[in-house]
Amino acid sequence: MCKRKNETHKRKHCYYFANRIKKGVDNLEELAKLPFVDVLYIGPNDLAISLGYVGEPDHPEVKKKVEKIIEVAKKNKLALGYYSTDVTVLKYWKEKGVDFLFCGTEISLLMDAGKKFINSI
Known part of the structure; x- marks a missing residue:
């Protein structure tokens, strides 16, 4: 079952919006208000590429966008997801309020x- 934070009714499915490109972050206020969006998922590597910082998911401009995503999620009572294979990075964003930490893909x-x-051996 899924629901927005502090929502009184539960739904059968959860829907998340992946924030991987600049355009998505720029339009996040409107996207977060859609009634079927439950989670904002942050893909820092793809977001960094979209912003022109290839291979720099920790670049200050990328971090600024991630912090905006967190702010919008909290304001709209949405859960947050963040991807990284670096434990230190995941701990940092957990302290900032991220709810779901993705530590790798099946292949990795x-x-x-x-x-x-x-x-x-």
Whole structure:
């Protein structure tokens, strides 16, 4: 079941909006008000590329956009998701109020496990 924070009724499905491009962040105020959006998901690498900072998800301009996403999510009682493979980065954004932390893709997690296994032999 899914619901916006402090919402009294529950729905069968959750819907999230992935904030991966500048245009999405620029129009976030309107998007966050859509009744079917439950989660704002932050893709920092794609967002950095969209802003012209390839490979720099920690660039100050990218962080500024992420902080805007967090502000809009809190204002609209939406949950927040953030992706990173760096534990320190995830801890930082958790302290800033992010609800869901995505630590890798299926492939990256399998590759890491495979590398650890091979290195242990």
